[in-house]
Amino acid sequence: MNNKLIFDAHTHFNDETYQEMGISTSEMIKTANQKGVGYFLNCSFDLASSMLAIKQANEHENVFVAVGIHPNVAIEHTSEDLSKLEALLNSPKVVAIGEIGLDYFYTKKDMEIQKEMFKKQIEIAIKHNLTIMLHIRDHKNVFDAYDDVIEILNQYPNKPNVIVHCFSANKAYAQKLVDLGFYINIGGAVTFKNAKELQEAAAWIPMQNLLVETDAPYLTPHPFRGQMINKPEMIVYTVEKIAELKNLDKDFVIQQTTENAFSAFNIPKEK
Structure with a gap:
């Protein structure tokens, strides 16, 4: 580990936007690398992107992977897909299960399906001692998804490390x-001029709990x-x-967040 290099603790090399743009x-x-970013967590959102993320990580040094099924597509996946994911x-290169969680931004109609898929993936993470990469999204000034995620995770006292993506x-x-x-993973939204509450939170979050990400x-x-x-x-x-x-x-900030990321993902420091 070189703690002078930034660890982007949540990005999407596997996103089709990049492929479409060449x-x-x-x-x-x-x-x-030229800008001082040396480590990357390539995060997935379904079975296909999980497979691609691993392929990309195998082709590049210092790229690690989270595999998982995003709550917005939970309704499209089956128990068979979870078995394939577990394989x-x-x-x-796989160091986490994610991004998983609850998303109430668009609708709550499939809320119970989201919760069931979330719980099943928590159980996979526990079984394999892999870090949980959370996706939690709500409407502005509404925190039902946060409350529900916390309530669900509290049912698992033996859970591994947990990261809240894009707080x-x-x-x-x-x-x-x-x-x-x-x-807590802080992304680019903290730079937005109107993000006063997020900035207040970021200023308060203890350094030992802080990670940085792009969600690119x-x-x-x-x-x-x-x-x-x-x-x-x-x-x-x-x-x-x-x-x-x-x-x-x-x-x-770079030194501490990079060391935190290695600890959060249980990556050996000699990497």
């Missing part, structure tokens, strides 16, 4: 998650928001904003 994983990694865990709630919920021992190709940070798709190289803007909010040296 942007290669190798190209993105090379550019990110992918033989790959040494979007407020300081009060950050405190709840930290009290549970979870890691989504959530492009300021000053490129609305102008181009996100890439791992742009994580530097998130790191700089966190350093500013916490009144810390940027290099310290």
Whole structure:
């Protein structure tokens, strides 16, 4: 581990947007390396993207994988798909199950299906001692999904490490998650001018619980928001904003979040 390099703890090399635009994983990694980004968690959202994520990780050093079924597509997947997903865990590049959780942004009509798929994947994570990468999404100023995720996870006292991807709630919920021992992943939204509650939460989150991510190709940070798709190289803007909010040296933020990521994913430090 080189803790002078940034660990993008949630990105999507496997997203079809990159393929449609002809942007290669190798190209993105090379550019990110030049900007000081050295490690990547390639996160999945269904069975096909999980398989692609592993293929991409096998072709590139310092790319690790989360495999899982996103709550928005839970209704499209079966127990057989979960068996196929579990078969992918033989790959040494797989360090997490994700992104999994609950998404109430569009509708709650398939809420029970989402919860059932979430629980089954938690059980897979526990069985294989793999970190849980959470997806939690609600309407602004509504936190039903956060409450439900916390309630479900509290049913599993023997759960492995938990990471909240793309944290979007407020300081009060950050405190709840930290009290549970979870890691909190902060992405490009923290750079948005109107993200005052998120910025307040990010300023408060203890450094030992903090990770950084891009969620690329989504959530492009300021000053490129609305102008181009996100890439791992742009994580530097998130790191700089966190350093500013916490009144810390940027290099310290990099060092701590990279060490946290290695611990969160149980990656040997000699990697």
